[in-house]
Amino acid sequence: MNFQYRVEIVDENMEISKGIYKLSLSGKFKGVPGQFYMLKTYGLNPLLPRPISIHDIHENKISFLYSVVGEGTKFLSQLRKGEQLQILGPLGKGFNVENIKGKAAIISGGIGIAPMLYLSKNLKVSTLHLYAGFRDEVYGIDDMKKYTDKIYLTTENGNTGVKGYITEIFNPSSYDIVLCCGPEKMMMKTVKLCKEYNVPIFVSMEKHMACGIGACLVCTCKTKNGNRRTCKDGPVFLGEDVIWDA
Amino acid sequence: MLNVNIAGVNFKNPIIAASGTFGFGQEYSSLYNVSKLGAITTKGLTLHPREGNNGLRIYETPGGMLNSVGLQNPGVIRFIDEELPRMKRLGTKIIANFGGCTIDEYIKGIELLNQTDVDMIELNISCPNVKYGGMAFGVKSSIAYQVVREAKSCCKKPLMVKLSPNAEDIVDMAFRCCEGGADALSLVNTFKAMEIDIHKRKPVFENIYAGLSGPAIKPVALRMVYDVSKAVNIPVVGMGGITSAKDAIQFIMAGAHAVQIGTANFIKPDICLDILSGIQEFMEKEGIKDISEIRGIA
Numbered sequence: 001m002n003f004q005y006r007v008e009i010v011d012e013n014m015e016i017s018k019g020i021y022k023l024s025l026s027g028k029f030k031g032v033p034g035q036f037y038m039l040k041t042y043g044l045n046p047l048l049p050r051p052i053s054i055h056d057i058h059e060n061k062i063s064f065l066y067s068v069v070g071e072g073t074k075f076l077s078q079l080r081k082g083e084q085l086q087i088l089g090p091l092g093k094g095f096n097v098e099n100i101k102g103k104a105a106i107i108s109g110g111i112g113i114a115p116m117l118y119l120s121k122n123l124k125v126s127t128l129h130l131y132a133g134f135r136d137e138v139y140g141i142d143d144m145k146k147y148t149d150k151i152y153l154t155t156e157n158g159n160t161g162v163k164g165y166i167t168e169i170f171n172p173s174s175y176d177i178v179l180c181c182g183p184e185k186m187m188m189k190t191v192k193l194c195k196e197y198n199v200p201i202f203v204s205m206e207k208h209m210a211c212g213i214g215a216c217l218v219c220t221c222k223t224k225n226g227n228r229r230t231c232k233d234g235p236v237f238l239g240e241d242v243i244w245d246a
Numbered sequence: 247m248l249n250v251n252i253a254g255v256n257f258k259n260p261i262i263a264a265s266g267t268f269g270f271g272q273e274y275s276s277l278y279n280v281s282k283l284g285a286i287t288t289k290g291l292t293l294h295p296r297e298g299n300n301g302l303r304i305y306e307t308p309g310g311m312l313n314s315v316g317l318q319n320p321g322v323i324r325f326i327d328e329e330l331p332r333m334k335r336l337g338t339k340i341i342a343n344f345g346g347c348t349i350d351e352y353i354k355g356i357e358l359l360n361q362t363d364v365d366m367i368e369l370n371i372s373c374p375n376v377k378y379g380g381m382a383f384g385v386k387s388s389i390a391y392q393v394v395r396e397a398k399s400c401c402k403k404p405l406m407v408k409l410s411p412n413a414e415d416i417v418d419m420a421f422r423c424c425e426g427g428a429d430a431l432s433l434v435n436t437f438k439a440m441e442i443d444i445h446k447r448k449p450v451f452e453n454i455y456a457g458l459s460g461p462a463i464k465p466v467a468l469r470m471v472y473d474v475s476k477a478v479n480i481p482v483v484g485m486g487g488i489t490s491a492k493d494a495i496q497f498i499m500a501g502a503h504a505v506q507i508g509t510a511n512f513i514k515p516d517i518c519l520d521i522l523s524g525i526q527e528f529m530e531k532e533g534i535k536d537i538s539e540i541r542g543i544a
Binding site: 208 | 266267268269273274276277289297298300301302303304305306308309310311313315318460461489509511512513514515516
């Protein structure tokens with residue numbers, strides 16, 4: 001295993017959309033698309049680190065895109081340039097880009113867009129279409145334009161793209177493979193759609209975690225092969241294997 | 247001198263990874279040299295494999311966390327066949343945490359563990375997560391006494407009984423476990439607790455209750471270890487929200503022979519080493535030659 005615990009200095013942490021932050025660290029970082037790091041601010045409050053997927057890795061930089069949803073991410077969002085951040089990673093099993101071929105579709109819901117930049121950059125597919133759904137504001141799309149052949153957007157209020165949910169405009173029939181990250185209900189629906197057309201789909205699961213390395217068993221994902229640890233056996237699973245909580 | 251002897255087992259130092267937070271040691275061993283630990287306690291084992299609880303399993307609270315894992319584990323037989331050989335290579339003592347739903351299960355599990363080279367058995371009479379499970383044994387001292395007596399009668403390993411802070415009277419519970427034949431006591435397990443999701447208007451956990459751990463429980467755990475250590479004449483292993491060398495030293499000064507580190511492993515994966523080196527520094531500064539000099543001194 002190749003993960004490390006380190007203390008890093010925040011390079012940049014800015015709000016790029018309402019409640020959506022991009023945090024960057026300088027230095028050499030490892031990781032494959034779909035993997036994540038556990039991020040923790042200094043001290044005992046909040047107590048636990050938060051699992052945040054790799055948004056992008058450059059030669060001398062890593063970035064994370066995250067949504068402020070609770071106390072942990074609120075504290076993360078308050079970090080300023082020059083402050084300390086404890087990181088543990090890269091963790092988990094990401095997307096196997098070597099085995100993803102042909103015409104591919106990425107479908108994301110909300111902050112599920114976060115791992116898709118690094119994924120689209122690393123995919124070696126013939127065609128790549130992005131379907132991204134948001135509640136109101138659209139974010140994280142611009143950087144992806146040069147790695148995708150076509151982008152379809154939906155917002156729930158209709159401000160940008162088609163009004164409605166992304167699953168309403170997505171038809172998997174013309175794709176060889178689908179890669180998905182978003183709210184559990186959205187992923188469940190997408191898996192169901194793909195099943196109807198017999199198109200394989202990989203989903204990146206999100207669960208509350210504690211250790212991040214497979215020891216504590218709080219992030220269990222139920223699958224057809226039994227309980228799996230989202231942090232270590234996932235977060236990327238074959239869609240048809242997942243037994244959904246939602 | 248950091249080594250401690252508990253029920254005939256010599257631990258190289260008093261820092262023990264707590265059950266349920268350290269798996270079977272493999273994951274953490276890829277981050278640091280876990281042979282530096284005094285011991286590793288296994289994930290809570292049961293006679294048969296368990297899938298654990300459904301729904302959310304963790305919820306952070308101020309200074310603490312609630313867990314509702316529900317004893318997910320491969321069962322004692324697969325532990326012996328698959329995990330134990332790998333664990334033995336980690337270079338530290340192994341404490342097998344075992345819990346049962348019936349006295350018969352306790353006996354069968356202990357008989358299986360008797361035939362292995364685990365160094366000690368930690369009897370879980372306190373897991374609050376499993377319906378009809380450990381909780382009943384760990385609340386009433388008369389029932390705990392029966393379980394410990396039966397367990398001890400068939401146990402060929404040093405037997406440490408892990409107490410629940412949810413016991414009706416922790417000191418009486420400790421007394422009765424001693425009477426039942428416990429060779430050592432460890433305390434405390436998690437506190438029975440809950441949280442409510444105000445939007446869904448229902449408890450966040452499917453099991454309603456969950457176990458509270460972390461710094462939030464430390465002063466209460468410390469009080470219990472202090473009271474129990476003064477009351478019994480067998481070794482006590484203290485735990486409950488320890489995140490620093492200072493916390494660990496407090497438990498030792500309260501009377502503990504050793505301490506277990508649980509939730510803190512999630513805060514910083516190699517925190518056990520920080521705690522260990524912090525204790526060493528403290529001893530040097532204070533001119534303490536043997537850790538036993540400060541045991542129970544408070």
